[in-house]
Amino acid sequence: MFTLLNTPEDPAHDAMVEKKSEFIGDACHVDSLDEALAFVEAIRERHPKSRHVAYAAICGGAD
Numbered sequence: 406m407f408t409l410l411n412t413p414e415d416p417a418h419d420a421m422v423e424k425k426s427e428f429i430g431d432a433c434h435v436d437s438l439d440e441a442l443a444f445v446e447a448i449r450e451r452h453p454k455s456r457h458v459a460y461a462a463i464c465g466g467a468d
Contacts, residue, residue, distance in 0.1 A: 410434050415433075416431040416432060416433035416444070417430075417431065417432045417433065418430065418431050429452065429455075431444075431448055435462070438462070438464055441460075441462045441464075445458065445460045448460075
C-alpha cells in the first residue's frame with residue numbers, strides 16, 4: 406500500500422482517464438522545500454509532454 410510516507414524515489418502513484426485526458430498523481434514525503442522542488446522537476450522530466458504540472462506542498466512543522 407502506498408502512503409504519503411513514500412520517498413521521492415518511490416512515490417505513491419495513480420492515474421485516471423477522463424474524456425480522453427490522462428490525469429496522473431504522484432505524492433511523497435519530503436523533508437525540505439528544496440527536496441519538494443526537486444520532486445516536481447523529476448515529475449516534469451518523467452512526463453515531458455504534460456501541459457500542466459500542478460503541485461502543492463505543506464512546509465514547516467507543527468510546534
